[in-house]
Amino acid sequence: MVNWPRIRRVLPGAERAEPPGPVDASALQSLTERLEAASQVRLGRSLAIRHVNTGSCNGCELEIRALNGVVYELARFGLRFVDNPRHADVLLVTGPLTHTLRQALEQAYDATPDPKWVVALGDCAVDGGVFKGSYAVLGGTGMGVPVDLTIGGCPPSPERILSGLRALLEANRA
Numbered sequence: 441m442v443n444w445p446r447i448r449r450v451l452p453g454a455e456r457a458e459p460p461g462p463v464d465a466s467a468l469q470s471l472t473e474r475l476e477a478a479s480q481v482r483l484g485r486s487l488a489i490r491h492v493n494t495g496s497c498n499g500c501e502l503e504i505r506a507l508n509g510v511v512y513e514l515a516r517f518g519l520r521f522v523d524n525p526r527h528a529d530v531l532l533v534t535g536p537l538t539h540t541l542r543q544a545l546e547q548a549y550d551a552t553p554d555p556k557w558v559v560a561l562g563d564c565a566v567d568g569g570v571f572k573g574s575y576a577v578l579g580g581t582g583m584g585v586p587v588d589l590t591i592g593g594c595p596p597s598p599e600r601i602l603s604g605l606r607a608l609l610e611a612n613r614a
């Protein structure tokens with residue numbers, strides 16, 4: 441049974457989410473347009489990203505979700521997240537590589553068509569981060585599949601993620 445008296449007592453004092461920080465709209469626009477332009481040059485179309493979580497605390501996921509939210513709205517520049525690694529150009533991997541999810545990461549990698557890039561996103565994906573040394577953790581993404589780019593931070597900001605992806609595509613221009 442729902443305890444409405446208790447809920448009424450607790451809710452007014454409950455902590456509210458922090459408002460989003462300031463975003464430099466023109467810098468964001470320029471960054472994302474460069475990323476899309478690099479994608480068109482390298483792939484002839486927009487970049488398709490498959491997110492793979494190999495054991496994250498979900499902090500990095502919140503920043504990835506922000507990219508799709510109303511502030512960054514990545515989709516308006518054509519960049520998109522896909523559900524199937526067979527449709528992806530980039531595997532965006534978060535979290536330390538756990539023993540449990542190593543095979544899933546390898547399968548996602550094998551299913552992604554060439555040319556493909558693997559981005560280790562966040563300190564945990566770089567080298568295990570705060571989970572390094574745990575009995576459940578192998579280390580960073582590189583312990584399972586070859587990594588093309590690492591983006592550090594705990595978690596990295598959306599701007600940092602976009603900058604990393606842009607640098608990856610511009611460095612791999614045909």
Ligand code: SF4
Binds near residue numbers: 500535536563564595
């Ligand atoms: S880098 Fe930080 S935010 Fe990202 S999964 Fe690790 S602990 Fe969580």
